[in-house]
Amino acid sequence: MLTVAAVNDAPFVSAPIADQASAENAAWSYQVASGAFSDVDGNALTYSATLGDGAALPSWLSFNAGTRTFSGTPPQNYAGTLNLKVTASDGSLSASDMFTLSVEAVPVTVANGQTYQARAGTVDIFVIDVNQSITATIAGFEAGDILRFTNHTEELGVNFEQVSNSDGITTITAGTSVAITLSSLANDNFGDEISFESIYGANAIGYVIP
Incomplete structure (x- = not known):
């Protein structure tokens, strides 16, 4: 008898996260779609977020893993671009997607x-x-x-x-x-x-x- 052992498949990006924009000194919130990542094994996924290089998010920006939601207020004089990375894990394997947050200068x-x-x-x-x-x-x-x-x-x-x-x-x-x-x-x-x-x-x- 041939026995086929189940193998855990890694999650994958099923709907790439679109780039976002915010103004300086204005509240910004963005919820990553529930379908952004998928897992063919049906495993529950947990989420985390960092900067694109793996560093921690800046102090003004937070990520709620339970709701997959970024929130924060870019301070005045913070204009520029942030590369953000969201990672979905099934407990052993993971997948990541990156997007850009452009913070626009306000007069x-x-x-x-x-x-x-x-x-x-x-x-x-x-x-x-x-x-x-x-x-x-x-x-x-x-x-x-x-x-x-x-x-x-x-x-x-x-x-x-x-x-x-x-x-x-x-x-x-x-x-x-x-x-x-x-x-x-x-x-x-x-x-x-x-x-x-x-x-x-x-x-x-x-x-x-x-």
Whole structure:
């Protein structure tokens, strides 16, 4: 008599998780579909979540394994992309799927005299009211960063400290702070824009004046 022993089959991804998006400083929640993973043996699955590289989720983001639900509020100035990994296990074997959470920058009112930090790999958006002049400071540049200034509209007055030449490019040394004055000159609602971009270092910052 031939006896065939049952073999446990691994779970598998049956419905890939779609990429998601959220705004900064706004509550985000996402429930992974019950059919995202399947198990041909009919075993009950348990779920867990990490960053794409296996590291723990950031402190603001949690995952409820029982309901397969992510929830959290990306803090202000957290714009960027997170790779998230969900793993389903039958107790001995497992399968994983990855998706991307894009955290989008939300305009922040620029306060007169306030200091904003340059942040690696992100673009921040700041706004001021029309017919208003604001002076702010950008700090936290890395040694050798090169800051490029571009005025995208003639409706904006700008005083940019430390611009070294007519093309608006200056080299930033470690620990340097850059003072800027933004003046919205036109009474319109179409978005006057200037941008500051580190083109050789890691930091990038943008400013939009509506």
